[in-house]
Amino acid sequence: MTVHPPMLACTDLTVHYDNRSALRSVNVAIRGGEVTALLGPNGAGKSTLLKVLSGMISPSHGSATFEGAPLTGPHASITYVPQRSDVDWKFPISVLECTLLGLIRSRSRWAPFSRSDKEAAMAALHNVGMDHLAHAQIDALSGGQQQRVFLARALMNQGKALLLDEPFTGVDVPTQEMLVAILGRLKDSGTAIVYATHDLAQAAQTADHAILINGEVIADGPPSFVFTEDNLAKTFGGAIVSIESLRAVAR
Template sequence: MEHKSIAFSVQDLTVSYGEQTALKNIKFQVEEGNLVGVIGPNGAGKSTLMKASLGLIPKDHGTIEFYGKPVKQMRENIAYIPQRNNIDWDFPITVLDTVVLGTYPKLGVFHRPKKADRKRAQACLEQVGLQKFSKRQIGELSGGQQQRVFLARALAQQTDIFFFDEPFVGIDASSEETIIRILKKLRDEGKTVIVIHHDLSKAEEYFDDLVLINQELIEAGPADLVLTPEVLGKAYKSQLPFLQSEGADE
């Protein structure tokens, strides 16, 4: 059996907001070439986990590594797409220029994108089916189209690790199908993709592995082993009757 490298490792991660503990001693690993969903109830700390892992917010303690290195040494090799409500859609920038921004991390300081970088951005727009919108202002697009533009920007970064925070919230079914198809293609190319996700009904179809948290780690492993009433009940305590009735209909 082929041995895979550990692309992303979280050890004893604890994060607090003032006196409130958001995450406590979270510990799991993700092998390279996996498509992984991070699930849990509202307020479980999913976005906090992602932001703390990427060094975007401070942590109380814990060790985060990407291929055995700290995030500051690997930043150029990581693409991060935040939640859509954290993005200024009124910013006067075109769709193509938004995607071109994905080439900046590898350009270095004081270097402007070359013709080849813009060509790569166009190719990434084609992958997400939005090449004909390249001259539109980003705010003119629908929610699903905007999410696909930011996926194209991530593709333009040419990284090995991708983080997406709730990419399927508030988008149309066609955009969701396009995005998950591309995420699976990235996985098949050996990339590592971590996605915060809320729709349990599609979790097994979409992801190889799942990380279930509710401030603490509940379970991490293959999707079919995490998505059992017993395991889910530990995280979604108040919703357990709903989960059991869902399973009874299958």
């Protein structure tokens, strides 16, 4: 197995909101060709860390780098997939139009989207099994279908890193399986994938690398290594989990 150098990294990262610190002294390294799961309870700083890694939030202290260079803002090679709850799903826009907006950074504002752009969007939708609903309104979609459209929009921007905030939350099993398959393909092509989740079993099954986080990094490494009773108790505050079953999944 090829070990890639870190594509995204944080060194001694601290983020304050107002007077409250969301993250303290975080050091993480994310490699291309790996799926990294960020795990922690609500308010643990998972979304904040993803936003720092995508260049949306500047660290209060410490630094974030992409391919060794400091991240000073959003980067064309880093694609972010927000939580579904961040979006106004009643907005009058079709699945195809939403997918095309993935090209907003790279297309001239003076021209309409070209035929090849539309073909690329249809191909991205085909990849996620949504091409038959290209002309449907987004508010008519189920949660799983909405998540697939988000992924298709992300696929339009062929970046080197893909950051997803809670992609498995509230989606049906076929969508989960499809997400896992697509993330696997992207990983094989060398993309660095990071996703935030509450779901330990999902992470144990799909991630090469797990980061347990609760304001600070509790543990960092392969899921089979970091999913110990002690680490999970520190992360989730003593929530009841079946460690043996998780280990079995991770193995």
